[in-house]
Amino acid sequence: MAQAQVSITLPDGTVKEFSPGVTIRDVAASIGPKLEKDAIGGVINDGDVIDVHTPLRDDCTLRIVTLRSEEGLEVLRHSTAHLMASAVQDLFPGTQVTIGPSIENGFYYDFHRDGGFTPEELEQIENAMSKLAKEDTPFVREEVSREDALELFDKMGEKFKCELIDAIPEGDTISLYRHGDWVDLCRGPHVPSTGALKSFKLTHVSGAYWRGDENNPMLARIYGTAFWDNKSLKKHLMQIEEAKKRDHRKLGRELDLFWFHPLAPAMPFFQPKGTLVYNLLVDYVRGFYEKLGFDEVITPQIVDADLYHRSGHYANYKENMFFSQIDEREFGVKPMNCPGHALMYGIEKHSYRDLPIRFADFGRLHRYERSGVTAGLTRVRSFSQDDAHIFCRENQIAEELASQVKMIGDIYETFDFKVRVGFSTRPEKSMGREEGLSDEERQEWDQIWTRAETTLEEALKASTLEYHFNHGDGAFYGPKIDFQVCDALGRWHQLGTIQLDFSMPRRFDLTYINADGEKERPVMIHRAALGSLERFIGILIEHCAGDFPIWLAPVQVRVLTINDSLKPYAEKVKKSLDSNGLRVEIDERSEKLGFKIRDAELKKIPIVLVVGEREAEQNEVSVRFRKKDNRGNMPLDQAIALVLEAAAAPDNPVLG
Numbered sequence: 217m218a219q220a221q222v223s224i225t226l227p228d229g230t231v232k233e234f235s236p237g238v239t240i241r242d243v244a245a246s247i248g249p250k251l252e253k254d255a256i257g258g259v260i261n262d263g264d265v266i267d268v269h270t271p272l273r274d275d276c277t278l279r280i281v282t283l284r285s286e287e288g289l290e291v292l293r294h295s296t297a298h299l300m301a302s303a304v305q306d307l308f309p310g311t312q313v314t315i316g317p318s319i320e321n322g323f324y325y326d327f328h329r330d331g332g333f334t335p336e337e338l339e340q341i342e343n344a345m346s347k348l349a350k351e352d353t354p355f356v357r358e359e360v361s362r363e364d365a366l367e368l369f370d371k372m373g374e375k376f377k378c379e380l381i382d383a384i385p386e387g388d389t390i391s392l393y394r395h396g397d398w399v400d401l402c403r404g405p406h407v408p409s410t411g412a413l414k415s416f417k418l419t420h421v422s423g424a425y426w427r428g429d430e431n432n433p434m435l436a437r438i439y440g441t442a443f444w445d446n447k448s449l450k451k452h453l454m455q456i457e458e459a460k461k462r463d464h465r466k467l468g469r470e471l472d473l474f475w476f477h478p479l480a481p482a483m484p485f486f487q488p489k490g491t492l493v494y495n496l497l498v499d500y501v502r503g504f505y506e507k508l509g510f511d512e513v514i515t516p517q518i519v520d521a522d523l524y525h526r527s528g529h530y531a532n533y534k535e536n537m538f539f540s541q542i543d544e545r546e547f548g549v550k551p552m553n554c555p556g557h558a559l560m561y562g563i564e565k566h567s568y569r570d571l572p573i574r575f576a577d578f579g580r581l582h583r584y585e586r587s588g589v590t591a592g593l594t595r596v597r598s599f600s601q602d603d604a605h606i607f608c609r610e611n612q613i614a615e616e617l618a619s620q621v622k623m624i625g626d627i628y629e630t631f632d633f634k635v636r637v638g639f640s641t642r643p644e645k646s647m648g649r650e651e652g653l654s655d656e657e658r659q660e661w662d663q664i665w666t667r668a669e670t671t672l673e674e675a676l677k678a679s680t681l682e683y684h685f686n687h688g689d690g691a692f693y694g695p696k697i698d699f700q701v702c703d704a705l706g707r708w709h710q711l712g713t714i715q716l717d718f719s720m721p722r723r724f725d726l727t728y729i730n731a732d733g734e735k736e737r738p739v740m741i742h743r744a745a746l747g748s749l750e751r752f753i754g755i756l757i758e759h760c761a762g763d764f765p766i767w768l769a770p771v772q773v774r775v776l777t778i779n780d781s782l783k784p785y786a787e788k789v790k791k792s793l794d795s796n797g798l799r800v801e802i803d804e805r806s807e808k809l810g811f812k813i814r815d816a817e818l819k820k821i822p823i824v825l826v827v828g829e830r831e832a833e834q835n836e837v838s839v840r841f842r843k844k845d846n847r848g849n850m851p852l853d854q855a856i857a858l859v860l861e862a863a864a865a866p867d868n869p870v871l872g
Contacts, residue, residue: 221233221234221235221236222234222235222236222238222272222273222274222275222276223275224238224243224272224275224276224277224278225275225276225277225278226247226277226278226279227277227279232246234246234272236271236272236273237271237272237273238271238272239268239269239270239271239272240255240257240258240266240267240268240269240270240272240278240280241255241268241269241408243258243272243278243280244268244280247280251280251282254282254283254284255268255280255281255282256268256281256282256283256288256291256292256405256407256408256412257280257281257287257288257291257405258270258278258279258280258281259278259279259281259287260272260276260277260278261276261277262277265281265287265290265291265405266404266405267291267355267357267404267405267406267408268405268408269356269357269408270357270405283407283412283444284444289442289443289444290318291318291405291406291407292407292412292413292442292443292444293318293319293322293323293441293442294316294317294318294323294405294406295355295406295407295410295412295413296323296345296413296416296440296442297316297317297318297323297324297325297440298316298355298393298395298398298400298402298406299345299348299349299395299410299413299416300316300323300325300341300345300418300438300440301313301316301325301327301398301400302348302395302396302398303341303344303345303348304325304327304341304438305398306344306398307337307340307341307344308329308337310329310373311327311328311329312327312328312329312373312374312375312376312377313325313326313327313374313376313377313400314326314327314328314376314377314380314426314435315380316400321441321452322419322439322440322441322442323439323440323441323442324437324438324439324440325437325438326424326426326435326436326437327435327436327437327438328376328426328433328435328436329436332421332423332436333421333436333438338418338421338438341418341438342416342417342418345413345416348395348396348410349410349411349413349414350411351396351410351411352409352410352411353395353396353409353410353411354395354408354409355393355394355395355406355407355408355409355410356393356394356395357391357392357393357404357406358391358392358393358394359389359390359391359392360390360391360392361390362381362384362390365381365390365392365401366378366381366382368392368399369381369401376426377400377401380401381401391403391404393406395409395410413442414445414446415442415443415444415445415446415448415449416440416441416442416443416449417440417441417442417449417453418438418439418440419439419440419441419456420438420439421436421437421438421439422437422439423435423436423437424436424437425586425587428586428589429586430586430587441453441456455705455706458705459705459707459758461761462704462705462757462758462761462762463592463758464592464593464594464753464754464755464757464758465592465593467757467758467761467762468490468592468593468754468757470762470818470819471489471762471770471819471820472487472489472490473486473487473489473490473493473753473757473770474486474487474490474593475487480598481587481590481597482585482587482590482595482596482597482598483596483597483598484593484596484598484750488770489770489771490753490770492770492799493753493764493768493770494749494753496767496768497602497746497749497752497753497768498578498602498749500627500630500865500866501602501627501745501746504623504626504627504745505576505604508574508619508623509572509574510574510575510576510604511573511574511575511576512575512576512577512578513557513560513575513576513577514577514579515550515553515556515557515560515577515579516550516556517549517550517579517580517582518540518542518547518548518549518550519547519548519550519555519556520545520546520547520548521539521545521546521547521548523548523555523556523559524537524548524555526555526723526724527554527555527558527693527720527723527724528647528692528693528719528720528723529548529551529552529555530548531650532645532646532647532692532693533551533692535584536551536583536584536585537549537551537583537584538551538582538583538584549582550579550580550581550582551581551582551583552581552601552603553575553577553579553581553601553603553605554605554717554720554740554742555720556577557575557577557605558605558720558721558723558724558726558740559724560575561573561575561607561724561726561738562724562725562726565729566607566727566728566729566738567728567729568609568728568729568730568731568736570728571607571608571609571612571728571738572606572607572608572609572612572616573606573607573608574604574605574606574607575604575605575606575607576602576603576604577603577604577605578600578601578602578603578749579600579603580598580599580600581598581599581600581601582597582598583597583599584597585597592754593750593751593753593754594709594750594751594754594755595751596748596750596751599748599749599750599751600748600749600750601744601746601747601748601749602744602745602746602747602749603742603743603744604742604743604744605740605741605742605743606620606740606741606743607721607726607738607739607740608738608739608741609728609730609736609738609739610671610739613671613675613716613739613741614674614675614678616741617672617675617676617679617714617716617741618675618678618679620714620741620743621679621681621697621714623745624699624712624714624745627712627745627746628699628701628711628712630866631701631756631759631765632759633701633702633703633759634701634702635699635700635701635702636682636683636684636699636700636702636708637676637681637682637683637684637697637698637699637700638683638684638685638686638689638697638698638700639672639673639676639683639684639685639686639695639696639697639698640685640686640687640688640689640690640691640695640696640697640698641669641685641686641687641688641689641690641695642665642669642688642690642695643688643689643690643691643692644688645692646665646690646692646693647661647692647693647719647723648660648661648662648664648665648719649661661719664718664719664722665694665695667718668694668695668716668717668718668719669695671716671739672695672696672697672716673695675716676697683697686698690715691715691717691742693715693717693719693720694715694716694717694718694719694720694742695715695716696713696714696715696716696742697713697714697715698710698712698713699711699712699713701755703755703758703759704758704759704760704761705758709751709755710747711745711746711747711751711752711755712743712744712745712746712747713742713743713744713747714741714742714743715741715742715743716739716740716741717739717740717741717742718737718739718740720740721737721738721739721740722737726738726740762820763820763822763842764820764822765866766822766823766862766863767863767864767865767866769799769820769821769822770799771799771800771801771819771821772798772799772800772821772822772823772859772863773793773798773799773800773801773821773822773823773824773825773859774800774801774802774803774816774819774821774823774824774825775789775790775793775800775801775802775803775824775825775826775827775837776802776803776809776812776813776816776824776825776826776827777802777803777804777827778809778826778827778828778829780804780806781829782827782828782829782832783802783804785827785831785832786802786804786827787802789825789827789837789852790802792852792856793856793859796856796860798856798859798860798863803815803816809826813826813840817842817843820842821842822841822842822862822863823839823840823841823842823859823862823863824839824840824841825837825838825839825840825855826838826840830849831849834851835851835852836849836850836851836852836855837849837850837852837855839855839858839859841862
């Protein structure tokens, strides 16, 4: 008896009937020849992208993915990674392949090869890739047993692939992808053939430990990018060059802001100028705190590990913490402020009239980040946050969240960041899912999580903010709102967060006396606007290319002398600016004026005041703003007023 037809529902609601085993490409062909040509995959029942050769045997919804889509671009880049790996193994026999995913703006593949790869070898690989692409070889999917997969890659000498196969859960499908004679362990999907891969570029090589563990072998990671066409590729490569110019690690050294040392890996040393920027940002946030009723506190750096057992960090976050033995007791170095703030709240008894209680803390934090993922200021082991925790009644949540959301929005507007918002729900590893809990305890925790997620989403809806879901990406103790900002190069960065926590007050047995004289638990709100100060500074440097807003610039004004005889007048100008609270330095070097102006430009000095014989005689200065904005000569008092206006710090508006 023949099997019934398969019903395929398309995005516009159209239902098409096919014989069982019809492929996504067949469905695309039934719609039109252009779609058949452009299709590179499909999404079944709102799942992951699968390739066009996948047979459909059951009724389903289908959205066809074309090359010129975000999902299609990801498939294109992953396929290009395979093309690169096959070229590498053709050119350099004995090289082992490990993993090669697509990533934001490109792809990479990790290889085990002594000595890594030189720039000249990257060019060879790229040329070999172009030849392979022109052969227009189909990508073919093959499902195999675990035993067959292990035997295949063991014979090939691919020990890393064998390790990956061993880690695949029992019952999961194991699939291979081939193009020509080259084969790789891969879930897919891929473009139909190598002929679709025409516009790509290998960008650089770095080192990476296998599986991010420094105890494992060091691998050579080749990065690349790929696009639909050469025009898009060229635009992206120009953006990469601009990003190199803006790299905060490069500008941090050039502007004398910070540096790193091997004796303190991933822990920055801030120079006086960098420290000044750091403290100005802290003061800026403190301005909001004064208006929002926060009390700033200081908590210990090292605390008995029992605190982290109690908070849940020991069970859920231990691998990211530093520990030490003191007097035969285990102590943890503070990775975040919330356990200490919960302890502080619990020291005293509280009435419902006392709430909300708002603690802010700029204390130093330390987290163990694997060396393979640390990156300049954006991923460090020692840092400070503009961290705050609010203890409030449930009927105060909406008002508190509204004021914090507005504060974060005002801060990002100050720095000219575009913002997008994500709502992150319960992760797999979270409180209430630990081993050893009874069914009753698990059910109670499930109810706590549901209440927290519902409350936070209702508050988010009330804020009228547009948001997307990040399912399973919440903190281990509660759901959260994440704020991402877009920099001048169109890159998105995670910064602020607001997290709603019903669980920590429970773990610390925190209470207040309600209006009926009974004990009730407060809700704990975690909030950071800038997030890590280090990360924020790194992102800001790249966003503004080192041209800080004048109020934040380490040196706001540089006074330039034309000759040595003008030093006394330059000192007078500096003293007048100093007395008005401006940050000033004098360039008295015996160099030509053009050289001094150029040097001030390179050092990103916002305002230059030039003094010559005429200016000294008439008590004037010649005013130049950065980027050739010459304001000409004016009396010193007028110039100071102009500079003060330009250097005024942003207001911290009253919120809520």
